[in-house]
Amino acid sequence: DTGVSQDPRHKITKRGQNxxxxxxxxxxxxxxxxxxxxxGQGPEFLTYFQNEAQLEKSRLLSDRFSAERPKGSFSTLExxxxxxxxxxxxxxxxxxxxxxxxxxxxGTRLTVV
Amino acid sequence: ELKVEQNPLFLSMQEGKNYxxxxxxxxxxxxxxxxxxxxGKSLESLFVLLxxxxxxxxxxxMASLDTKARLSTLHITAAVHDLSATYFCAVDTGGTSYxxxxxxxxxxxxxxx
Numbered sequence: 001d002t003g004v005s006q007d008p009r010h011k012i013t014k015r016g017q018n019x020x021x022x023x024x025x026x027x028x029x030x031x032x033x034x035x036x037x038x039x040g041q042g043p044e045f046l047t048y049f050q051n052e053a054q055l056e057k058s059r060l061l062s063d064r065f066s067a068e069r070p071k072g073s074f075s076t077l078e079x080x081x082x083x084x085x086x087x088x089x090x091x092x093x094x095x096x097x098x099x100x101x102x103x104x105x106x107g108t109r110l111t112v113v
Numbered sequence: 114e115l116k117v118e119q120n121p122l123f124l125s126m127q128e129g130k131n132y133x134x135x136x137x138x139x140x141x142x143x144x145x146x147x148x149x150x151x152x153g154k155s156l157e158s159l160f161v162l163l164x165x166x167x168x169x170x171x172x173x174x175m176a177s178l179d180t181k182a183r184l185s186t187l188h189i190t191a192a193v194h195d196l197s198a199t200y201f202c203a204v205d206t207g208g209t210s211y212x213x214x215x216x217x218x219x220x221x222x223x224x225x226x
Binding site: 031033035040041042043044045048055056089091093095100101102103104105106107109 | 117144146153154155156158161201203205210211212213214215216217218219
């Protein structure tokens with residue numbers, strides 16, 4: 001296993017367009033987390049899943065954002081009608097119930113122009 | 114609401130000098146992490162501190178945890194240029210939300226000759 005994988009690594013989109021990011025966690029990790037990091041700030045929690053169930057969503061996750069983990073494996077994060085303020089690094093992490101440490105992917109850098 | 118505060122936010126060091134980064138948090142923690150982030154990159158895990166009095170060392174970096182004071186420190190010994198990066202602490206409060214992290218603002222470390 002090569003760790004948490006995110007795709008794409010970079011995305012440039014025009015304001016108003018929809019974008020979707022994918023995260024493949026470490027195999028058999030039951031928890032998956034999404035964070036957003038804007039320039040000069042620490043990562044901020046967005047949402048997390050245990051298997052396919054979305055257990056918590058941050059207030060940061062407006063109704064333009066939706067996340068899924070349909071089969072309890074990979075997850076997608078979709079942003080509809082993107083705004084310039086959505087420009088950020090989107091980080092995914094996964095953890096298992098046993099070790100509990102979260103491992104981060106390489107992130108997806110979104111630029112909205 | 115959990116708050117995690119780091120200081121200083123900016124640290125300019127001369128090579129060979131020692132310094133400490135502080136991380137204070139506002140509620141009880143289950144574990145505390147230190148991460149390194151290079152520009153445009155994701156998070157690299159440095160240390161996981163699990164219990165009061167825990168101390169871990171790797172090369173020129175040493176991290177400690179005082180759960181009673183809700184304080185963790187990252188001590189840098191004889192800094193070298195390669196340590197220049199942004200350092201984050203992150204708190205996992207455990208319980209049913211294990212793995213969900215709250216990050217500090219980050220400390221931008223610059224080591225110069």
